[in-house]
Amino acid sequence: xxxxxxxxxxxxxxxxxxxxxxxxxxxxxxxxxxxxxxxxxxxxxxxxxxxxxxxxxxxxxxxxxxxxxxxxxxxxxxxxxxxxxxxxxxxxxxxxxxxxxxxxxxxxxxxxxxxxxxxxxxxxxxxxxxxxxxxxxxxxxxxxxxxxxxxxxxxxxxxxxxxxxxxxxxxxxxxxxxxxxxxxxxxxxxxxxxxxxxxxxxxxxxxxxxxxxxxxxxxxxxxxxxxxxxxxxxxxxxxxxxxxxxxxxxxxxxxxxxxxxxxxxxxxxxxxxxxxxxxxxxxxxxxxxxxxxxxxxxxxxxxxxxxxxxxxxxxxxxxxxxxxxxxxxxxxxxxxxxxxxxxxxxxxxxxxxxxxxxxxxxxxxxxxxxxxxxxxxxxxxxxxxxxxxxxxxxxxxxxxxxxxxxxxxxxxxxxxxxxxxxxxxxxxxxxxxxxxxxxxxxxxxxxxxxxxxxxxxxxxxxxxx
Amino acid sequence: xxxxxxxxxxxxxxxxxxxxxxxxxxxxxxxxxxxxxxxxxxxxxxxxxxxxxxxxxxxxxxxxxxxxxxxxxxxxxxxxxxxxxxxxxxxxxxxxxxxxxxxxxxxxxxxxxxxxxxxxxxxxxxxxxxxxxxxxxxxxxxxxxxxxxxxxxxxxxxxxxxxxxxxxxxxxxxxxxxxxxxxxxxxxxxxxxxxxxxxxxxxxxxxxxxxxxxxxxxxxxxxxxxxxxxxxxxxxxxxxxxxxxxxxxxxxxxxxxxxxxxxxxxxxxxxxxxxxxxxxxxxxxxxxxxxxxxxxxxxxxxxxxxxxxxxxxxxxxxxxxxxxxxxxxxxxxxxxxxxxxxxxxxxxxxxxxxxxxxxxxxxxxxxxxxxxxxxxxxxxxxxxxxxxxxxxxxxxxxxxxxxxxxxxxxxxxxxxxxxxxxxxxxxxxxxxxxxxxxxxxxxxxxxxxxxxxxxxxxxxxxxxx
Numbered sequence: 052x053x054x055x056x057x058x059x060x061x062x063x064x065x066x067x068x069x070x071x072x073x074x075x076x077x078x079x080x081x082x083x084x085x086x087x088x089x090x091x092x093x094x095x096x097x098x099x100x101x102x103x104x105x106x107x108x109x110x111x112x113x114x115x116x117x118x119x120x121x122x123x124x125x126x127x128x129x130x131x132x133x134x135x136x137x138x139x140x141x142x143x144x145x146x147x148x149x150x151x152x153x154x155x156x157x158x159x160x161x162x163x164x165x166x167x168x169x170x171x172x173x174x175x176x177x178x179x180x181x182x183x184x185x186x187x188x189x190x191x192x193x194x195x196x197x198x199x200x201x202x203x204x205x206x207x208x209x210x211x212x213x214x215x216x217x218x219x220x221x222x223x224x225x226x227x228x229x230x231x232x233x234x235x236x237x238x239x240x241x242x243x244x245x246x247x248x249x250x251x252x253x254x255x256x257x258x259x260x261x262x263x264x265x266x267x268x269x270x271x272x273x274x275x276x277x278x279x280x281x282x283x284x285x286x287x288x289x290x291x292x293x294x295x296x297x298x299x300x301x302x303x304x305x306x307x308x309x310x311x312x313x314x315x316x317x318x319x320x321x322x323x324x325x326x327x328x329x330x331x332x333x334x335x336x337x338x339x340x341x342x343x344x345x346x347x348x349x350x351x352x353x354x355x356x357x358x359x360x361x362x363x364x365x366x367x368x369x370x371x372x373x374x375x376x377x378x379x380x381x382x383x384x385x386x387x388x389x390x391x392x393x394x395x396x397x398x399x400x401x402x403x404x405x406x407x408x409x410x411x412x413x414x415x416x417x418x419x420x421x422x423x424x425x426x427x428x429x430x431x432x433x434x435x436x437x438x439x440x441x442x443x444x445x446x447x448x449x450x451x452x453x454x455x456x457x458x459x460x461x462x463x464x465x466x467x468x469x470x471x472x473x474x475x476x477x478x479x480x481x482x483x484x485x486x487x488x489x490x491x492x493x494x495x496x497x498x499x500x501x502x503x504x505x506x507x508x509x510x511x512x513x514x515x516x
Numbered sequence: 517x518x519x520x521x522x523x524x525x526x527x528x529x530x531x532x533x534x535x536x537x538x539x540x541x542x543x544x545x546x547x548x549x550x551x552x553x554x555x556x557x558x559x560x561x562x563x564x565x566x567x568x569x570x571x572x573x574x575x576x577x578x579x580x581x582x583x584x585x586x587x588x589x590x591x592x593x594x595x596x597x598x599x600x601x602x603x604x605x606x607x608x609x610x611x612x613x614x615x616x617x618x619x620x621x622x623x624x625x626x627x628x629x630x631x632x633x634x635x636x637x638x639x640x641x642x643x644x645x646x647x648x649x650x651x652x653x654x655x656x657x658x659x660x661x662x663x664x665x666x667x668x669x670x671x672x673x674x675x676x677x678x679x680x681x682x683x684x685x686x687x688x689x690x691x692x693x694x695x696x697x698x699x700x701x702x703x704x705x706x707x708x709x710x711x712x713x714x715x716x717x718x719x720x721x722x723x724x725x726x727x728x729x730x731x732x733x734x735x736x737x738x739x740x741x742x743x744x745x746x747x748x749x750x751x752x753x754x755x756x757x758x759x760x761x762x763x764x765x766x767x768x769x770x771x772x773x774x775x776x777x778x779x780x781x782x783x784x785x786x787x788x789x790x791x792x793x794x795x796x797x798x799x800x801x802x803x804x805x806x807x808x809x810x811x812x813x814x815x816x817x818x819x820x821x822x823x824x825x826x827x828x829x830x831x832x833x834x835x836x837x838x839x840x841x842x843x844x845x846x847x848x849x850x851x852x853x854x855x856x857x858x859x860x861x862x863x864x865x866x867x868x869x870x871x872x873x874x875x876x877x878x879x880x881x882x883x884x885x886x887x888x889x890x891x892x893x894x895x896x897x898x899x900x901x902x903x904x905x906x907x908x909x910x911x912x913x914x915x916x917x918x919x920x921x922x923x924x925x926x927x928x929x930x931x932x933x934x935x936x937x938x939x940x941x942x943x944x945x946x947x948x949x950x951x952x953x954x955x956x957x958x959x960x961x962x963x964x965x966x967x968x969x970x971x972x973x974x975x976x977x978x979x980x981x
Contacts, residue, residue: 232704232757232802232804233704234701234702234703234704235700235701235702236699236700236701236702236703236807237699237700237701238699238701239697239698239699292697337697339697342701429977474978475974475978478974478977478978479974482973482974482977508947509940509943509944509947512894512943512947513939513940513943
């Protein structure tokens with residue numbers, strides 16, 4: 052039987068959902084957040100960061116009974132709108148099934164909803180403006196600084212959840228306290244990102260297709276844009292810090308920024324009246340992946356969400372993965388009502404680690420795929436075949452993207468293994484001339500399935516090596 | 517033109533060799549070590565840790581002009597002596613060529629030789645008993661505590677080399693100072709290790725075959741033994757911390773340890789009269805891999821050796837990789853006499869990183885291969901074919917092990933790619949029934965080469981994805 056008093060550090064998306072679910076299950080929840088209450092703080096227009104919410108995240112919303120409320124905040128995106136330099140834009144659908152799409156959603160809007168729902172419950176207490184200074188991992192107590200009164204306060208519970216994001220203080224304690232062998236990796240890409248914006252038209256409409264995720268792939272760098280409910284788009288530039296003609300280090304004057312966008316993203320540039328202002332006001336942020344293990348200490352503390360596994364944003368799965376953490380933990384609690392927290396945490400981390408690693412690796416793969424969308428001929432052939440299969444046989448064939456994004460019944464690790472084997476099978480068959488874009492699709496599908504199965508079998512043998 | 521004053525932190529194997537080579541090239545070298553001078557400290561018998569020195573390391577010794585002196589410390593090991601439970605021991609040779617073998621060498625003996633050689637040069641100054649407390653990465657200065665006088669002292673140079681091993685203080689500064697995006701990973705295996713010993717016979721002879729690396733593979737755990745010049749063997753137990761009937765956590769009484777060895781390693785146990793004493797006196801150490809990047813900061817500081825890339829010991833390449841670092845740096849210095857240190861360090865880390873990552877990954881792979889030496893039938897067939905090829909066609913076929921160990925002209929990364937493709941090719945061909953242990957060897961070789969090339973081609977296509 053788990054003890055009932057819980058302390059959750061971090062009231063971001065993951066921490067708020069966890070608070071809501073634990074409270075719904077009858078635990079006492081104290082939820083403590085460093086920042087001010089985002090429901091009461093002014094968010095400047097164009098800075099509302101949006102995210103992609105898809106099946107895994109929606110499953111969690113359903114579990115918490117708030118799926119309908121969340122859907123009101125969603126803007127469906129049915130595919131990637133690819134803006135190439137030398138041709139008209141075109142939509143590359145995410146799936147051949149109209150029921151499969153992802154959603155653009157405001158981080159702040161969703162977080163506010165989760166906080167509102169949690170706050171309705173009598174067994175949830177939320178404190179804002181409290182910075183966690185230090186965690187006693189074994190005693191399940193933590194020291195905070197009240198940023199309003201400047202007082203230091205200690206809170207104790209039966210267990211602590213570190214839902215304090217990529218820069219987690221709880222994780223830092225695990226690293227520094229050396230109570231156990233703690234594996235940790237923090238890896239940065241050579242690229243950083245900067246948020247920019249496309250405002251609504253004068254009459255409040257959208258300047259670009261509303262129901263799509265827009266991408267301007269340019270080989271080394273890229274720009275993407277996701278729609279907001281107010282008619283604007285949040286635009287993100289992903290760019291190398293060094294190298295090439297332009298990079299984040301040498302784009303250092305408004306003239307250079309303007310020239311770069313005009314030349315490189317001609318279909319976006321006219322829609323970005325505040326480009327240079329946004330560019331120099333908004334920070335440049337790094338793109339990092341954090342992995343660590345174990346996630347729990349002494350059955351008293353557990354890392355969850357980005358604190359346990361921060362990933363790069365290129366699969367649109369960061370939030371979905373964190374929400375899925377809560378679903379998995381929830382299931383383990385249901386299945387083991389008589390077990391103590393140590394058993395719960397151990398079971399959770401053993402079940403979840405491979406999936407968290409998989410989505411981290413997939414997200415990095417996808418970075419390379421997205422920015423070089425116009426790559427070698429063999430990849431174009433592969434895409435052509437996959438698109439045809441997804442259109443004509445959406446139930447018999449699912450691309451890696453669909454397995455990861457729309458198959459919430461399948462763990463990330465399984466989706467990755469199958470998706471990678473499929474990718475490899477198609478490229479291998481194309482390379483050997485055993486399939487081509489002119490062939491009968493049913494034959495192509497059969498060959499792909501057979502080759503995929505062979506690759507999976509061989510991988511299984513090799514992994515025993 | 518590089519400035520001439522250098523400070524090397526850490527006088528272990530890598531730091532001492534680096535000091536020797538830089539001094540030979542005319543640089544001013546101050547070499548500072550935390551520990552006492554190992555040439556003057558008593559090393560208790562049975563605790564002399566030995567290492568495997570092979571071609572890459574020997575190439576560095578040759579470069580420093582001390583190959584002959586080093587060879588006097590070496591005990592050639594021509595293969596793995598496999599001690600299975602249910603059959604007589606047998607030698608699995610490292611190569612079909614008698615010229616290809618690895619060497620058991622005393623860490624202390626080799627380190628002392630390197631220090632002696634460095635000390636002979638007028639432009640080398642060595643300080644022992646000085647603990648590095650903090651490094652100013654940009655100013656190239658570092659603070660030390662003189663453990664004899666307890667004084668704090670600051671030393672400054674044109675550049676600092678962090679050769680301070682797996683627990684590097686210089687690397688810690690890079691992590692904590694946050695001057696740049698520093699990627700770092702530290703990953704532990706689920707196993708730890710403990711050093712034990714087999715003493716010489718009464719007349720000073722060897723109790724086991726002298727010219728072999730002995731292995732007792734037992735699936736989950738294993739014991740290995742390497743010969744020392746005095747007739748003893750240094751024995752290492754690699755064992756899981758948790759799980760199984762016996763593990764490092766539950767082997768907590770002399771009776772249990774003795775029973776475990778008697779039962780599990782019957783051919784080693786009679787030769788280990790000090791087993792239980794060794795077991796409880798010697799520490800249990802973790803097995804960790806450290807990767808990081810970049811290795812240099814501002815053209816002023818460079819991590820080298822284990823400080824930049826600590827690996828697990830299962831390929832016998834830790835020391836060899838660190839020595840190869842010095843060879844690579846040496847070559848870059850020779851090729852760029854007019855460049856500044858920033859250029860040298862940048863060039864070095866770009867050239868070296870992939871090879872350091874490769875040997876780290878290979879070492880982990882080999883752990884799984886070594887401890888489960890008796891695995892599935894297909895692996896036994898693979899070994900049989902490889903052994904036959906290496907015996908009959910040693911010049912036309914080189915296993916992954918040989919590519920990594922004896923081909924010092926080939927970078928680790930190339931050796932890994934080719935070796936893995938070869939392994940995969942053989943298993944795939946066996947799996948498809950296209951080769952078997954009865955077939956004509958020339959045909960087998962041709963098929964393996966062809967399949968390997970196809971896999972390499974496909975890997976090249978996939979890596980462009």
